[in-house]
Amino acid sequence: MTGKQKWLIPDGFLQPQSSGDQVSHEAVCVLNLEEESALIRLTFYFEDRDPMEDFTAECPGRRTHHIRLDQLTDDSGCGVPRNVPYAVEVDSSVPVIVQHSRLDTSQEPLALCTTMAYSG
Amino acid sequence: MTGKQKWLIPDGFLQPQSSGDQVSHEAVCVLNLEEESALIRLTFYFEDRDPMEDFTAECPGRRTHHIRLDQLTDDSGCGVPRNVPYAVEVDSSVPVIVQHSRLDTSQEPLALCTTMAYSG
Amino acid sequence: MTGKQKWLIPDGFLQPQSSGDQVSHEAVCVLNLEEESALIRLTFYFEDRDPMEDFTAECPGRRTHHIRLDQLTDDSGCGVPRNVPYAVEVDSSVPVIVQHSRLDTSQEPLALCTTMAYSG
């Protein structure tokens, strides 16, 4: 089985400003090579408050899911706050591979950055 | 032998728009340190459809091959679809090293991002 | 326990010029999944002078800290020099995960790059 069940991303930030056609956002990109669907739990860590733990997503078997963090809501309907530094823990029910990317359109044109998440 | 035979890239996306001299694209950059040529199979995973599995490329021994994903076609002549999130699995007949890069020229000037692929 | 106590970042550079609303900077982003607070020591290595060793920071348990390198000062009040290539060693009292990012606004609009640090 290829991949890991736990992945970490220390540098998260949802840019509050956008310009042009594309909104500033981040994505947690999951690849599931297994046949079984991956149930995914996302935990957000902050500098000055307790973690937010009730975010979930799914990635079917032999599929990818590029989870948009600016569109994700937890069980109570709360979204990930913009303009606040955070970190992300990704826990999956089956081994997956995780990459994290940011699109910043605060100034036109856009800026991009990406990295594989850390899997211990 | 340096390298691995399987590499994974969860965040793939071919930006549909381009401006200026350079077309938006992604490249799977392969380095083959062996004497023997590497036969490479690329599998593309999507969010909402079955994987596309019939893409192949080659990297001769002691050479690099920067495989342009916007120019790649499978055995039936189909290309990688633009404007759709995907993930890439790279399988090689000999150990290689793989890095993935994106050039986005949807807004002038360009944006760049890169990461080593994941090798398990 | 997830993470490592030592992380390395070879490519550090504080761009001297900024434009627009955001100042050019780098951040060492720390995620601490433990209950215990992480005491962090940062050492800066240069091309042509001895290392600067007296920088410290803290990341409480189950928190992240995005340490702004342009705002950090050592025990004697000195900051990290701008416009000089450097490298960073991060030593933590408990295992943490470290990512390094640069924001360059020398020309408007901004450019971004990021990578997981190396943990040996």
Next chain:
Amino acid sequence: MTGKQKWLIPDGFLQPQSSGDQVSHEAVCVLNLEEESALIRLTFYFEDRDPMEDFTAECPGRRTHHIRLDQLTDDSGCGVPRNVPYAVEVDSSVPVIVQHSRLDTSQEPLALCTTMAYSG
């Protein structure tokens, strides 16, 4: 001892065009945590020609060296060709840590990307 003696970077490219104050370039950023100086050999691999093997650099103990690939010359005075895809192998006499970064100023403003090199 922290680090490795062999590092690989599959995606190398020296953008031929520049604008503004900064020239398009790449850097192989080396961090040497040992006391002993690191003697570094760089080998460049191409898509359509034999490797270039006679590039050397040095990184003193407890120093960093951000090796500018656009300024490097081999034993016979040849530089790394611009506008050609290549890959880089870095071999060091002592364990080091290596990160690779590209600055592209073909269109103003600049674009940046970076990744840790692969160390097997």
